[in-house]
Amino acid sequence: MELGAGLDEVAVERPTDFDPFFLDHFAKVARAAAFVTRDVGVGQELAQEAFIRLLQRWGDVRSDDHARNFVFKVAINLARSHLRKHGRVLLYGLEGPEGAGPSTAESAAEDRVEMFEALGALSPRQRACVVLVDYVDMAPEQVARVLGMATPTVRVHLMRGRATLRERLGVPVQEDPT
């Protein structure tokens, strides 16, 4: 029984209906989970599970932001659990997950393969922080709430994760945008 890790948030606007909310947000959640797990199929499965849980709680949802935070929280936590279950080899990218390696790369997917390989050099927490800030466009304070971390911890993971990711992607080192 997990205590307190719930939907509560001070917000009063009623959300849109579930279906339009789903159509607007599912792809983003699935892709974020794919980046964290470095697996396209797993990302979509985890996003699907997160939205099933959201639908079962839809009556409690206070706003679109509320629902969005919940669904990212569940999906990213599931992604971290998935990585834990599959051991430390997968965690630190010493061995890429199925489908991420260069052998399956097609020219259209090169950007993805390159990104998955680069993300493999980050710890799961760094990966979650970078994906939520730089792909999902959340503020570090919001990421802290979604991941259940302190905000300074998020900033540390973000800085280290970005530095590694830039190096792996060959992106010129630049000052961290603040």
Place this chain on the structure above:
Amino acid sequence: MNADTTLRDRFERAARTIEVDTVQRLEAVRGASERRERSRRIQALVVAAAIGALALAGAWQLRSGGGSAVPLGSAPSGRLVYLGSDPSGYGLLVLEMDVGTGTISTVTQGRGSAVAAAWSPDGSRLATAYAVDDGGSWVTVRNADGGDPQTVFEQEDSGLIGPDLLDLSWSPDGTRLALAERAAAHGRTIVIVDASGGGTQSVLDGHWESVSWSPDGTRLVAVGFPQLEGGRFDVYTMDPDGSDLARLTDDEAVERNPSWSPDGSRIVFDSGGDFDRDIYVMDADGSDLQAITDRAGLDLFPVWSPDGAWIAFASDRALSPAEQERNRSGEIRFRTRIHVMRPDGSDVGGPLSGPLGAFETTMLPVAWAE
């Protein structure tokens, strides 16, 4: 700290190559959700019918007037500390309720989630335990008015799932605290900590999740088992140095949250499965075990009043059938309110809540002072 535009562009380029069939996934989500809902309802109805909970629920409605507060006779009073859901985020706060009036105030609010709290025996200080994912655990002792907070114990995050620190209890002379804290991958040790921030002494290895010091200081009651793996959660007592371990329960159920009566003669605790828990009382030697609540649903976190005349506990009995059903389904944000009863299970009253915030859901009593 804003998004890094270069990295964002690279993520977007990579994301465009990840094809997502959103419409097909929506159908899958709808279908799976309906199947889960059906099996959940069936399960709840089967459990309720098997133990006569439907009749009990009806009786409660008559008694409580549909969930509003009921007269308590010789009314309980004092300051009841409880863990409550944080309306602004995730985790639990420490709050205090004036039992006589139902007035609620926030005691502590900070980073992390509260996991336990206890009044010092003279009611002058409050010890609170916190944990935060990726940030470790710690125990703070402060005056009853909130002043002079001191961190008396800290532990780094073990990296394992769940809070590393789970429970604490004061020694009757107010000089030490007993803690149940993570010491190994599959274990939690009972440790004794100097309440002014001095030394720490580990007294018993195993897997211990709850601990409470007897009023005369001679024994600890704890829930868990004295090995790292393969044990069952039962109630044990021991000397404060970990010696003379005595097993008081031996069953398949999971006991939790033991608390001594103020005269030290009885121990109250909750027991059962995850979503169906009841409250039991037994003599300090494990004899004369009695269930003092018996319903399908959550009755848990019992705490004795300072005069021994009442037991406060968390329950979902006053909630709507839909909310109770949601609790049994494993809802992350489960709902409870605080009730009181006599130590024999009679005179059940409550909920004690005064005006609640719209988002306040979980209420778990942990310590009661005069």
